Amino acid sequence: MIIRLQTERFDPGALLSAFCNRRGDVGAVVSFTGLVRGEAGGVEALELEAYPGFTETEIEREAQAAIERFALLDVMALHRIGRIAPGEAIVFVATAAAHRRAAFEAADFLMDYLKSRAPFWKKSHGPDGARWIEPTAKDYEDAKRWTKDLT
């Protein structure tokens, strides 16, 4: 498992290649890359704040839950913090499993967690000033999907 917060830009393609080469018993790798939307000039930058030492631990716990739930062979989550410009990658998640369905679902599960409950505080800077952003109703709805079908 790799969980990382960093202020520097990253190259999603390079991360994916490295992730694919980590072990030999994987049949499926799914990756997701999230970019900052410019909202037609409405967003000049996002500013992401984390609580170092706490945020990583919380994400690790959810990644461990994903490993158990979807029988993952490996997982990686990288999140940018600090100031991020439109068009730049802000988050990268990759999951590895024996078969594709588990890898797809686990990546979806982890992204729903990261968008709604992970310990980040997000400020949007635009032409009209700065404002704090909270998860949308859709983010909460998406995250709820994973509690419905627990047996």
Add this chain to the structure above:
Amino acid sequence: MRVLLFGPLRDVAGWRERTLTPAPLSLSSLRTALADEDAALGAALDRPGVQVAVDKAIVRGDLDLHAGCEVAFLAPMSGG
């Protein structure tokens, strides 16, 4: 004792991190001390959805604190 504020809380208070000496002996006395100094911050800390972490673990209710601990007030989280 280190006190940290995250998210909109630091805009309300105008600071992000402080060291308190002598350290309050409990979470409730820390809340009282912060509210006495800054009523707006006191009210913001009491809002629903604000969580508290002591030494990087979420806690609920009141508890005793030690002088070397780190107390973080976490505004409702935005996600990434």
